[in-house]
Amino acid sequence: MPPSQDSCNVPCHKVDLVERLRADMPPDDLLQQLASLFGLLADPTRLRIIGALSSGEELCVCDVANVLGLSMSATSHQLRKLRDAGVVTFRNDGRMAYYRIRDGFVAGLLLQARVRLQQAA
Secondary structure (H helix, E strand, C coil): CCCCCCCCCCCCCCHHHHHHHHHHCCCHHHHHHHHHHHHHCCCHHHHHHHHHHCCCCCEEHHHHHHHHCCCHHHHHHHHHHHHHCCCEEEEEECCEEEEEECCHHHHHHHHHHHHHHHHHC
16 A cells, blocks of 8 residues: 555654754643633634723623624623633622723734734635
């Protein structure tokens, strides 16, 4: 049977490069954190919430729900996931819960991805 084009017949061709890349590989716990963050961002509703909060304005749950056209319960559930992951922060003011983006990292990441995808279209 002939070898397939997507396989290699030698154990390691670029030994020095492989060793350097292996040494630079992030530790497993950091890779797991990255996978969790990207998993969190893999939900369109959460992306829309981040988009709504990306202006830097603080919004209460009811305002976020109205922006997204979702129920308060569904919005609160998704905000809780974002809060647990450290993407958003909140404060209570009486019976109101206000949310904002914790820092610009995730919002900036999503903006860069959006621009890139729009340019590729």
